[in-house]
Amino acid sequence: MAQKDTAGRILDAAEALFSEKGFAETSLRNITTKAGVNLAAVNYHFGSKKSLIQAVFARYLTPFSEQFSQQLNIIEQRENTPEQLLKLLVLTLNKSGLENPEKFGVFMRLLGLAYSQGQGHLRKFLTSEYGEVFNRYMKEVNRVTPELTPMERFWRIHFMLGAAVFTMSSVDSLMAMADHDLGTQSDVKDVVSQLMPFLASGLMANDKND
Amino acid sequence: MAQKDTAGRILDAAEALFSEKGFAETSLRNITTKAGVNLAAVNYHFGSKKSLIQAVFARYLTPFSEQFSQQLNIIEQRENTPEQLLKLLVLTLNKSGLENPEKFGVFMRLLGLAYSQGQGHLRKFLTSEYGEVFNRYMKEVNRVTPELTPMERFWRIHFMLGAAVFTMSSVDSLMAMADHDLGTQSDVKDVVSQLMPFLASGLMANDKND
DNA sequence: ATGAAATTCAAACATACGTTTTAAACGCTT
DNA sequence: AAGCGTTTAAAACGTATGTTTGAATTTCAT
Numbered sequence: 001m002a003q004k005d006t007a008g009r010i011l012d013a014a015e016a017l018f019s020e021k022g023f024a025e026t027s028l029r030n031i032t033t034k035a036g037v038n039l040a041a042v043n044y045h046f047g048s049k050k051s052l053i054q055a056v057f058a059r060y061l062t063p064f065s066e067q068f069s070q071q072l073n074i075i076e077q078r079e080n081t082p083e084q085l086l087k088l089l090v091l092t093l094n095k096s097g098l099e100n101p102e103k104f105g106v107f108m109r110l111l112g113l114a115y116s117q118g119q120g121h122l123r124k125f126l127t128s129e130y131g132e133v134f135n136r137y138m139k140e141v142n143r144v145t146p147e148l149t150p151m152e153r154f155w156r157i158h159f160m161l162g163a164a165v166f167t168m169s170s171v172d173s174l175m176a177m178a179d180h181d182l183g184t185q186s187d188v189k190d191v192v193s194q195l196m197p198f199l200a201s202g203l204m205a206n207d208k209n210d
Numbered sequence: 211m212a213q214k215d216t217a218g219r220i221l222d223a224a225e226a227l228f229s230e231k232g233f234a235e236t237s238l239r240n241i242t243t244k245a246g247v248n249l250a251a252v253n254y255h256f257g258s259k260k261s262l263i264q265a266v267f268a269r270y271l272t273p274f275s276e277q278f279s280q281q282l283n284i285i286e287q288r289e290n291t292p293e294q295l296l297k298l299l300v301l302t303l304n305k306s307g308l309e310n311p312e313k314f315g316v317f318m319r320l321l322g323l324a325y326s327q328g329q330g331h332l333r334k335f336l337t338s339e340y341g342e343v344f345n346r347y348m349k350e351v352n353r354v355t356p357e358l359t360p361m362e363r364f365w366r367i368h369f370m371l372g373a374a375v376f377t378m379s380s381v382d383s384l385m386a387m388a389d390h391d392l393g394t395q396s397d398v399k400d401v402v403s404q405l406m407p408f409l410a411s412g413l414m415a416n417d418k419n420d
Numbered sequence: 421a422t423g424a425a426a427t428t429c430a431a432a433c434a435t436a437c438g439t440t441t442t443a444a445a446c447g448c449t450t
Numbered sequence: 451a452a453g454c455g456t457t458t459a460a461a462a463c464g465t466a467t468g469t470t471t472g473a474a475t476t477t478c479a480t
Contacts, residue, residue, distance in 0.1 A: 159373040166372025201415030207407040
């Protein structure tokens with residue numbers, strides 16, 4: 001097939017436009033024009049714009065969630081380090097439809113939007129669909145950071161999530177900025193490999209400054 | 211005065227609604243209804259919705275930028291630690307109209323939106339108005355991290371920015387989540403004091419894992 | 421080949437938006 | 451008190467949005 005079916009083309013166009021401009025700023029006419037399909041096709045295939053947004057996430061997260069669940073079965077039965085848990089996350093992302101860095105950046109941008117622009121329907125959809133796997137991963141994080149209080153652990157996990165989502169959301173323009181200011185060519189892979197020691201160090205920081 | 215003038219009431223309402231729902235999702239009718247003023251008042255006092263957005267940022271950033279510039283004059287002439295540079299940032303934020311934690315969270319949420327929803331006019335406005343002070347601060351960061359390569363420093367600064375912006379953007383719902391899951395009452399002050407050692411540790415992490 | 425189901429299409433619908441207009445009300449100097 | 455610039459008010463304008471409609475077209479098993 002030279003090109004996908006209508007529903008697939010809509011998903012491709014929607015995902016690209018959403019990640020560039022956000023949900024509210026992207027109209028169905030933008031999407032259908034880019035996809036080369038009729039305007040009514042969105043409501044025909046997905047029912048509504050909200051359902052389309054959820055479908056864009058599901059196309060990434062459902063394969064990832066299944067892969068991740070399998071990997072959790074393994075690591076749940078052995079001792080791990082924080083670095084290993086981080087690496088597991090990145091590797092699983094790469095194994096489930098996000099192998100090329102470009103797609104990876106798009107996905108992280110969508111994830112950031114889900115937090116900053118999630119009106120509620122997205123949040124509910126994501127937690128009800130993928131909350132269980134997320135909780136299993138959190139249990140493993142608890143295991144490798146026994147010296148942290150639940151409070152510390154909770155916040156540091158979100159600090160880490162913020163650093164990752166924020167940076168990867170605008171990784172393209174940041175890399176361009178780095179190239180311009182420092183004259184160094186960058187790669188998403190490089191950024192991720194810089195991010196991981198940063199996150200691990202922050203997670204394990206010993207806060208004895210009182 | 212029992213209540214501010216029309217322009218001030220518009221700014222208050224706009225800032226609250228923007229930080230809750232984003233720029234595109236907030237209509238002028240939302241704003242003027244909440245402010246208790248006529249719809250046309252926005253275009254009369256600010257010219258356009260874009261200018262109103264810029265005015266909301268300027269009300270915070272102009273006092274902050276002046277305060278911060280003065281503080282920079284001092285610390286530029288002494289040796290500092292990374293922790294001191296972070297503390298300077300937080301203290302100056304608190305001294306320039308953001309003393310109560312609620313306002314602080316609102317401001318951080320707006321800052322996050324400026325990154326994730328900035329269509330261009332905001333970015334240009336912010337860098338042209340406050341870029342110089344930002345660059346002076348960055349020079350000080352360079353001084354206290356001589357062991358980092360420019361590349362490492364660049365990315366770690368943005369990791370830090372991401373952790374701070376992301377977490378503080380949704381600090382209210384995160385604190386509610388922490389209270390629900392862990393049964394512990396939290397405070398924005400507490401979160402900030404947890405964030406700072408995390409950021410400092412990440413910034414100074416020695417990446418010798420090759 | 422045929423007929424029913426699935427899909428595509430152009431067009432219109434109802435609604436919400438930012439902005440503009442015009443007139444009325446207000447505040448302040450003279 | 452009069453007059454004038456400033457501010458507020460209600461209404462309408464033009465445009466863009468998400469959604470629905472009903473007919474045309476394609477798909478596909480019989």
